[in-house]
Amino acid sequence: MSGALEESAARPAVRPLVAWSVLAVASVGVLLSGAELMVVAIALPSIVVSFGGWTDLARVSWIINAYLLAFVVAMPLAGRAADMWGARRLYVVALLLFSLGSLASGLSPLGGAEAGLSWLIGARVVQGFGGGALVPLSMSLAAHLFEGRARAAALGVEGAATFIGMAVGPAYGAWVLLNVSIPVPGVAVAGWQWIFLLNVPIAIIVLLAIYVVAGAVETPRHQGRTDLLGAVLLSLGLLSGVGALSEAGRLGWTDPLVLGGLALAVLATSAFLLYERVARTPLIEIGLFRIRRFSAANAVSLLTGYTLATAIIGGPVFVNRVLNGGAAESALVLSALTLAVAGGAIVGGLLSALLGERPVTLVGVAVTAVALWLALGWGTESGLDRLGRDLSLFGAGFGLTISPRATAAVAAAGATAYGVASALLQVFRTIGMSVGLALLTSIGQSRIDELSALINDPGRRDSLVAGLHHPEFVGVDPKTSLALVDLLERWSRGQAADVLRQVMTIALGVALCTLIPALFLGGRESQAPESQAPASQTPAARSAAPPPR
Structure with missing residues (x-):
């Protein structure tokens, strides 16, 4: 009975219309991050032309890999942060990161062919970290704002948002490449740059809408210290593991880089699990898996x-x-x-x-x-x-x-x-x-x-x-x-x-x-x-x- 009372007290007191409005707005950010998983694949040939062609395929592939790896690392960190500091305010921070990464990606050709590619890859890391955080933060919002049958429906909507983004991403990217050409005095702007730059005004509109419909809404915050060591170990495990798997198909499973990455992933994950068992405020409660x-x-x-x-x-x-x-x-x-x-x-x-x-x-x-x-x-x-x-x-x-x-x-x-x-x-x-x-x-x-x-x-x-x-x-x-x-x-x-x-x-x-x-x-x-x-x-x-x- 006490657990049920605690659960009821933990849920923000909001009217159903407000809760669904918050969910709808949050879903737009998730849709943006989902579209970004697919849209760059359509624009990649055009992007490569701006940076000297396919001569350095290994670096070019990191235009996509950087976003994916940052996306993966951000999810567990953002999930734990939402439980400690509230999902709504962190959603705003994540959307700002996504916007800054998008802006920097769109402006990357200003750095030139060599430095501009490195600039783009770095910007994609920032964009991916923000985009990856949006997913668990929106799911946490849905879980807190709804209960019972409404919660299942809300989680279904949030789950759908990512895949709607993935569905419209290729078509949206192709449309921007073919139709969007806004002249900027004194600056040559390629069509692919608008794929990133247009994210910024959309994100600003979502931020304003969040403050209108959810300015007074926040999920409960639970006491605890930041588990920095656990975050580092988990991030290292995910980066090395997913990175090695991403390269395994190209290099082969017996390549030293792949084997080293998988070994590092096993070691880092094992150290993470051992540490989390004794940490006062663990990043992930290992007991959940029981x-x-x-x-x-x-x-x-x-x-x-x-x-x-x-x-x-x-x-x-x-x-x-x-x-x-x-x-x-x-x-x-x-x-x-x-x-x-x-x-x-x-x-x-x-x-x-x-x-x-x-x-x-x-x-x-x-x-x-x-x-x-x-x-x-x-x-x-x-x-x-x-x-x-x-x-x-x-x-x-x-x-x-x-x-x-x-x-x-x-x-x-x-x-x-x-x-x-x-x-x-x-x-x-x-x-x-x-x-x-x-x-x-x-x-x-x-x-x-x-x-x-x-x-x-x-x-x-x-x-x-x-x-x-x-x-x-x-x-x-x-x-x-x-x-x-x-x-x-x-x-x-x-x-x-x-x-x-x-x-x-x-x-x-x-x-x-x-x-x-x-x-x-x-x-x-x-x-x-x-x-x-x-x-x-x-x-x-x-x-x-x-x-x-």
Whole structure:
């Protein structure tokens, strides 16, 4: 009973209209950060031209990697900070960081070709840190402002915002590149710069709206000191681990840089877990993982993150490499996927409020498994309509799982850890996506190298064309025969389809495994499991506990 009273007292007293208004405004910032995950990929070729071309591919890749890594590191730090200092004021700080990073990114060509690229990468770190913080801060706001069935719906809306941003990002980026050209006297401004610069006025409008609708709203603050050592260890573990996984596909799993990064990640994470067990005010309460419902929610997030990476990368790659589609066709199937995720997230929030987290999650995971099974039938003759249908089905299933796993996690964690619980879900999903992307890239690159060696070896190429029942091409150089080039291209498209079906098969296995933790998510959120959280997790109990030896 006391736990329920504590939970009620911890929730800000706001009218439903105000709460939904705050949520709507906060969702715009999350949508911006989600769009930024995708929009730069469209503008990258134009950006590279401004900085001297593709001569330094390793540095160019950090235009995207810098944002992603900062995004990941910011989430757990912002989650804990929200529990200590309030989510609304920190949301404002995060949006300011995102705006400053966007402004600096847009102005980076002023530094010249060499220094400007370094400037852009540094600005992307600031932008990513702000964007990554917005996600758990908005989820924490939703968890505090709503309860019961309304909370599940609110978390579904917040979960949808990121994927709506990801869906509109490519189209928005292409539109800005083609249509926005605002003359600035004395300064040459490339089209891609406006992709960053336009974020600034949008963010300012969101900041003003936050002060109008939420000026007097703040989530509870819970006493505690900043766990600097824990923050450093966790950040080091995430940076080295996700960074190594990002490079594994390109460099190979046995590359010293990749192995060193993974080893450092294991060491830093192990040190973090050991330290958090004795810290007076830990960054993350490790005891939360002893709560079955909380651990199950994070396991679902990890495994569905893996399958999401397979679909979100594998689909466009299939369009490009197997169907010979261009950027427009790839963007079409990607938008179908991400819009379905957004729709599924909203529906999942409503359904989990009515039926409970477990059945909705099980249905969602089962739908993703069916979609991946359908994807095993993709071939060189498949049309965009089939890919769009299967990826939309996958997206809808994935979206159904967003709200129930978030609802289960924050309910299990209790009011003093809403921010951390929300952040950990995002971190585990990102780790799952990184593993999925690394494996997809690794398998694909290995097969590409193998096919290239085969085609460029005259003896092996002759054996291949003879096996394809075209002996007339034995001894023929592809440079002198367009018909042979066409034959090899059709064969390589089939091989690419086989590789992607192999990747989809692995993802199907992962989706089926996800059904196991989904069984432990529990029933209705209205059962208020937060009131049953162990007393050791409350601030009072922690302050009364003896200091660690």
